[in-house]
Amino acid sequence: MSVRPIVLLGDPRLRLKGEPVDSFGKYLHGLLDDLTDSMRHAPGVGLAAPQIGEAKRVCVVEVGGQLHELVNPRMVRADGDNRDLEGCLSIPGYVAYITRREKVWIVAQNRHGKKIKVAGSGLLSRGLQHEIDHLDGKLYIDYLDSLDELVSTDRSEDDDEEGLPAAAHTAVG
Helix, strand or coil: CCCCCCCCCCCHHHHCCCECCCCCCHHHHHHHHHHHHHHHHCCECEEEHHHHCCCECEEEEEECCEEEEEEEEEEEEEEEEEEEEEECCCCCCEEEEEEEEEEEEEEEECCCCCEEEEEEEHHHHHHHHHHHHHHCCCCHHHHCCCHHHCEECCCCCCCCCCCCCHHHHCECC
């Protein structure tokens, strides 16, 4: 287990599509452990393998003390819409209002290859969608009409009057 550097915007590895995982041994377990350590160290709500330079369909999401390790995840159902601030560990210092599905149902495999199902709403739903997007080479900024919609989380003297909601300082992954 180790904290690995997070790939930042501009690095082509961030746009790679994750390859399906078919081996559930020591390498995968190490990758999942590294993702968890790196996410918690950042700190963030989720982290996908491409964000640490690994083009695999593997991600982790942790909300409310519940860690979800997802291998080969796919969304099978979604309901409602929710617009909220979202950030990304690969795009530090910025957030934007992004519309995501309010509730999602995910089918994946765990670290041992067993099929699992995860249903989530609110922040968990947002995190799951955000990380699955990473596995497809997609970033939250791809949903914006213009990069002018990005909001800086830098609290310099010019920003003190406006102040950002607490959620603006929580990066999804």
